[in-house]
Amino acid sequence: MENLLFNIARALHVPVLLISYAIFAAAFTVGILYLWQERKMKSKHLNELAYQLPSLDELDTLIFKLILVAVPLLTVGILLGGVWAHRAWGRFWGWDPKETWALITWLVYIAYLSVRFGVGWRGRKTAYLSLAGFAFVLFTYVGVNYFSPLHGFLSGASK
Amino acid sequence: MSLLVIGLNHRTAPVDLRERLVFSHSHLDTMLPGLNGQLAASGLVLLSTCNRTEVYLSSDNPSAAKERTLQFIRTHAKSDTVEPLLYVQEDAEAVQHLFRVASGLDSMVVGEQEILAQVKQAYRAAVAAETADKLINVLFQRSLYVGKRVRTETGLAQGSASVASVAVALAERIFGDLRERDIMILGAGKMAELTAKHLLSQKVRSILVSNRTYERACELARQFGGRALHFEEALQQMELPDIVICSTAAPHPVIKPEHVKEIMHRRKGRSLFFIDIAMPRDVHPDVHRLDNVYVYNIDDLQTIVAENVARRSGEITLAEAIIREKSEEFTRWLAAHHAGVRRSLKHFPTDINAS
Numbered sequence: 001m002e003n004l005l006f007n008i009a010r011a012l013h014v015p016v017l018l019i020s021y022a023i024f025a026a027a028f029t030v031g032i033l034y035l036w037q038e039r040k041m042k043s044k045h046l047n048e049l050a051y052q053l054p055s056l057d058e059l060d061t062l063i064f065k066l067i068l069v070a071v072p073l074l075t076v077g078i079l080l081g082g083v084w085a086h087r088a089w090g091r092f093w094g095w096d097p098k099e100t101w102a103l104i105t106w107l108v109y110i111a112y113l114s115v116r117f118g119v120g121w122r123g124r125k126t127a128y129l130s131l132a133g134f135a136f137v138l139f140t141y142v143g144v145n146y147f148s149p150l151h152g153f154l155s156g157a158s159k
Numbered sequence: 160m161s162l163l164v165i166g167l168n169h170r171t172a173p174v175d176l177r178e179r180l181v182f183s184h185s186h187l188d189t190m191l192p193g194l195n196g197q198l199a200a201s202g203l204v205l206l207s208t209c210n211r212t213e214v215y216l217s218s219d220n221p222s223a224a225k226e227r228t229l230q231f232i233r234t235h236a237k238s239d240t241v242e243p244l245l246y247v248q249e250d251a252e253a254v255q256h257l258f259r260v261a262s263g264l265d266s267m268v269v270g271e272q273e274i275l276a277q278v279k280q281a282y283r284a285a286v287a288a289e290t291a292d293k294l295i296n297v298l299f300q301r302s303l304y305v306g307k308r309v310r311t312e313t314g315l316a317q318g319s320a321s322v323a324s325v326a327v328a329l330a331e332r333i334f335g336d337l338r339e340r341d342i343m344i345l346g347a348g349k350m351a352e353l354t355a356k357h358l359l360s361q362k363v364r365s366i367l368v369s370n371r372t373y374e375r376a377c378e379l380a381r382q383f384g385g386r387a388l389h390f391e392e393a394l395q396q397m398e399l400p401d402i403v404i405c406s407t408a409a410p411h412p413v414i415k416p417e418h419v420k421e422i423m424h425r426r427k428g429r430s431l432f433f434i435d436i437a438m439p440r441d442v443h444p445d446v447h448r449l450d451n452v453y454v455y456n457i458d459d460l461q462t463i464v465a466e467n468v469a470r471r472s473g474e475i476t477l478a479e480a481i482i483r484e485k486s487e488e489f490t491r492w493l494a495a496h497h498a499g500v501r502r503s504l505k506h507f508p509t510d511i512n513a514s
Contacts, residue, residue, distance in 0.1 A: 041332060042447070044459050051328070055335035057430055120427030123451040 009083035017077035021137050023070035024109075027063050028134035031127040034059040038124055060123055063130050064116055071109050078102050097144045098151035105136035160201070160294060160497065161221040164253040165228045165245060166213030169267045172244040174458050178439035179236050180212040183408065184284070191288035198231060199223040202292030204299060206260070206281040208274065209438035209457055210267055215257065217294040221249065250493070255486040257298065261306030263315065264478055267461040268322060269468045270315035273350070275306040294496075298489070301504065305485045312481060315474045322350070322460045323357040325467070326434045329455060330358065330402055333430050337361040343400035344368045345393055346407030347379045350436045354404050359383060367400060369393030371407065394418075398425040404434045405441035412443040419446045436460070 033053060040050040053059070081099070082092040093099060112129045115121040145151060167177065182190065187205060195203035195216075202217040214231070218224035225247060233239055248256050259265045261278045282299040285291040291299070309315060327337075334340055340363050344351050347370040355366065366385030370376035373389055380387035388396065394413070397403065407413060414433070423431065433454040435442040440456050447454040492504050 037332070041329075041453055044455065044462070046329075046332070046463065050332065055331060056333050058335045120424075122428035123430070125450065 005083055006087045009080040009087075013077060013080040013084050016073055016080060020070045020073035020077055021141060023066050023073070024130075024134050024137045027066040027070065027130050030059055030063050030066065031130040031134075034063065034127045035124065035131075038127070056123070060127070063127060067109055067112055067130060067133070071106075071113060074102075074106055074109065078106065096151060097147045098140065101136065101140040101144050105133065105140050108133040108136050160217055160219055162250050162253045162294065162298065162493070163200075163216040163218060163221055163224060163228075163247070164213055164256050165216070165225065165232070165247050166206070166211060167232075167241070167245050168211035168213070168265065169458070169461065171246060172241075174438075174440075174456070176236060176238070176241065176244065177209070177212065179238075180207070180232065181209065181438050182207040182212070184280075187281075187284050188288070191284060191290055193290075194288075195290040195292075198227045200228075202285075202295030203290040204281050204285040204295055206278060208277045209436075210461070211260070211265075213260070215253070215295065215298070217292055217298075251486065251490040254298065254489050254493070255482060257302045258305045258482045258486050258489075261302040262309035262478055262482060263306070264309070264475065264482065268464040269475065270310075271321055271464075272310075275303065275310070278306065279303055294493075297492075297504070301485070301489055305482060308485075309478045309481050313474045313477045315478050321353075321357075322436065322457065322464060323354040325460050325463050326354050326404075326455070327357045327361060329453075329460075329463075330432055330434075331361075333432050333453060334401060337363050337402075339364055340401040341365045341399055342367070342385075343388075343393060343397065343403045344370075344379065345390075345403060345405045345413075345441065346370055346409075346437060347375050348406035348408075348436075351404045351406035352379065354434060354436065355379075355383060358402065358404075363402075367393065367396070398422045401430065402432045402434065404436065406437045407441050409437070409441060410439060412439075412441055414442045414446060416443055416445045416449065419449055419452055423449060423452060434460070 034056065037050060037053050037056055037059065040046050041056065054062070081102075085094065086092045108129065112126060112133060115129070116126055167180070169177070182205060187207070191203075191205065194205070195201060198214070198216065199220050200216040200218040204215040206213045206215065214228050216224050216228065229242065229245070232245065233241060256265070261275055263270045263272070263274050266274050278299070282291065282303070285295065330337060330340075337358065338361070342355065342358055342363050342365070344355050344366065347368060359366065366380070366383050367388055368376045368380040368383065368385050369388040369390050369392070370379070371390055373387065376387040379385075405414065419431070428451055430451045430453070433442045433446065433452070435454055435456040438457060442454045442456070444454070446452055488504065492502070495502060
């Protein structure tokens with residue numbers, strides 16, 4: 001039974017996280033479109049493209065839905081990593097830089113969902129939060145590899 | 160006897176000056192009688208819309224009439240420096256100007272329909288106040304005829320380039336599908352009614368109507384299948400609608416930033432769109448700075464319309480041709496009239512083969 005869980009974790013840890021990153025990338029792109037469109041509406045100088053994009057509410061809702069789908073994937077991906085680490089390195093969580101930054105990324109997106117649900121923030125502020133979240137995704141995915149002794153095998157830094 | 164027009168419009172003067180020179184119907188009714196005498200004019204029409212305030216005069220002493228009219232405008236504008244923003248045109252030029260105005264060529268929304276009715280109303284007010292002399296009568300009746308002809312003979316008034324349709328297009332930029340949206344009308348003026356009609360053609364979910372006179376609100380609410388509200392009630396329930404069309408006659412903004420901040424809190428940040436077609440404006444300009452709140456006033460809407468309309472140049476050329484023909488005809492009649500020839504306008508047709 002434990003073996004099965006380990007095998008699943010080893011098979012799915014990376015692909016599940018990559019799928020969540022891809023969805024965060026999509027949310028980031030929509031966030032850029034939202035902020036561009038919002039600026040057009042505030043400056044009152046709309047051009048042809050501004051009339052062709054989806055509406056602000058639609059873009060805002062799309063960002064929300066994408067993040068709503070990606071956050072559980074991110075959560076599952078991180079947990080699967082823990083299961084794998086438990087077998088491979090003998091501990092579930094060890095504050096390796098990759099793990100730490102993944103947690104920070106997770107917290108940013110949890111913050112996004114909280115203010116959206118709880119406080120009732122929408123639009124520009126939450127769009128910025130989704131951009132920030134993706135910056136952390138990129139850092140966790142690429143940047144941290146240069147500091148991480150354990151996860152560094154991706155960039156060869158472990159040597 | 161000279162014809163004279165002195166005024167300002169959306170091209171020459173900014174909105175904050177124009178709103179000081181808006182004369183309501185009731186204001187005109189009390190102000191007009193005897194005004195021609197005061198301004199050294201024999202005949203006078205005062206045309207006041209949200210885009211223009213113009214005084215049309217016929218006078219035997221045009222220089223005195225001009226001076227007194229300028230003084231009249233300075234007094235109402237509460238400013239001594241308005242003259243660079245004004246235009247003054249005489250005789251043939253004044254005739255052509257009025258014909259262009261009546262045809263909608265001088266409007267910010269080229270070809271818009273409202274202006275012809277507004278010219279008619281201004282003329283009626285002058286007749287009622289007995290400030291229209293023979294020359295003014297002939298001129299204005301002619302301008303209504305020319306305005307109608309331009310509309311029927313050119314495509315100038317066709318298409319969707321109007322303030323109301325631009326307002327709908329902007330609402331769709333914010334909300335997308337308008338079927339699940341609620342509207343509130345604050346101040347049931349003619350323009351508000353028109354804009355609401357356009358929005359309703361998109362099958363919005365519900366409509367609330369409010370007006371200082373509750374009866375008028377009820378009347379409109381019945382017409383639109385909506386619900387009427389007392390004015391104070393409407394201000395309190397403003398978190399309900401997604402789109403608010405403002406056109407009250409209030410002299411100061413009735414919707415202020417702190418008020419809207421509170422509303423947005425109750426709306427949990429859901430977008431709110433103010434279409435402010437009131438003159439003076441109903442919504443404080445700072446409201447537009449709040450997150451997820453968009454305020455477009457009449458100038459903003461008309462600027463966008465003007466951009467859209469810029470493509471209709473072919474029709475404009477055709478309309479200009481009609482106006483040129485008709486104003487030359489009128490000018491010839493005017494010259495004959497001054498020379499003592501008493502003839503109807505139809506005896507002075509333009510030779511259409513000449514050009």
